[in-house]
């Protein structure tokens with residue numbers, strides 16, 4: 001400083017001083033601008049661009065909003081996002097200085113107010129007299145007590161390799177309200193807010209994409225885990241990529257240890273390996289039925305090839321569906337047709353035989369008593385035929401989805417059971433068939449024919465499956481709103497694992513020779529179940545012990561509430 005010559009003239013001195021003051025104030029402005037920019041840059045550096053969960057997104061935005069408030073010195077800051085459904089801009093939580101309740105009242109159409117203007121024009125708006133400014137929505141201004149504000153677009157930019165913007169999409173807007181210390185917002189605030197908005201938009205867009213993808217992935221995984229079909233995905237090199245729990249169950253595999261391992265070492269079923277081998281060799285989908293001997297199940301297996309965009313095989317997916325039951329029903333159906341033909345032919349042969357004998361007896365060899373016996377047999381065989389044909393017709397009604405019509409009348413169960421037991425007793429000497437239902441048992445509303453069919457079937461079975469004879473007892477109980485009928489026999493009994501299945505069509509107990517020796521069609525109990533259910537009741541096997549007998553139970557409402565659909569179908573069919 002010593003060799004600087006000081007100007008003598010005080011005027012010059014003053015001028016010089018003034019110049020320095022200007023330079024200093026300019027420098028100070030630059031410093032504070034630099035500080036702001038540094039601050040903003042620091043803020044951005046703190047904001048992670050990859051946010052992976054909703055809470056993380058909330059936390060990141062909360063930090064960002066606080067910084068924004070600090071940098072532009074605003075009391076309130078909020079982000080609004082465009083929701084295509086219902087076409088509105090809505091406040092994204094968290095917001096600063098805006099309660100959740102207020103936020104819920106701020107949604108507006110994408111072309112309304114300052115937000116709409118900024119959103120549609122993709123240009124910032126600054127207003128320093130909120131009440132007088134014609135662009136603002138006065139209701140919202142007074143709700144948030146807004147004095148002044150700036151609003152900038154939240155835009156996502158796509159850039160090429162040279163960082164040139166090639167596409168820009170506006171996803172919402174960012175607001176800052178009420179500049180602190182009664183100041184006005186200025187262009188620098190807008191510039192800073194725009195920088196921060198870009199950052200916020202990128203974070204939101206990334207998070208949304210990531211969250212959406214994660215949710216989709218999770219959904220896919222859950223679907224994959226939960227589907228009933230077994231699925232195995234194998235790479236072209238033969239290593240397992242995925243196995244779902246159903247496939248592990250079907251093929252008795254331990255799925256956790258399988259991924260990445262070669263199928264040859266992991267799947268014990270050679271037929272499954274063959275399935276993949278064939279797919280690779282033929283380079284096309286393969287369908288096969290695979291029977292797994294160990295658990296006697298049959299699977300319909302189907303492979304498909306997943307290729308990449310060049311058509312190269314990427315992996316092979318095999319889907320397994322359990323068709324054991326389907327095949328079983330098919331087998332049962334075939335057996336059913338042959339038993340039914342047999343069941344129809346037996347009474348017919350007998351009827352024809354007795355009638356031929358009677359016709360041929362022109363010399364009157366047979367006395368009246370023998371003739372009467374023949375007539376009686378013919379009558380019984382006709383009944384048997386009618387029953388079987390009725391059963392068949394009813395099964396076909398149920399199968400075709402038409403259901404069973406119920407024609408209600410007063411039914412005296414005591415009388416009905418007495419008739420059925422008497423008739424059934426007529427067929428056998430080995431059994432003692434009787435009903436203990438008292439004469440004064442309450443009358444019920446039911447379809448008498450159908451209830452008779454139920455009793456016929458159950459008492460018929462009780463007799464059929466008691467080859468050694470014994471008591472067959474029908475009893476009933478008044479339960480109030482409902483009545484219960486029990487049919488008890490002292491026959492073969494039913495092994496526990498058949499209890500539910502015997503009510504399925506064509507199901508017959510075939511564990512022992514005694515059961516097998518009895519001719520049946522496997523539709524009786526299936527029908528009985530439907531007949532009881534058509535009354536709003538039910539039938540079930542209440543007790544059974546192999547070698548000791550069984551007790552079937554029926555529950556029927558006294559006043560069934562048959563729905564209108566059934567009544568209508570009854571009318572339509574003209575019963």
Ligand code: ADP
Nearest residue numbers: 461462465493502508509520521522523524525
């Ligand atoms: P089926 O025409 O074969 O008798 P059902 O549907 O009436 O057909 O019965 C199904 C199967 O349930 C029968 O094949 C038989 O094995 C078993 N079953 C039914 N009732 C009895 C019973 N009272 N005692 C023992 N087994 C029975």
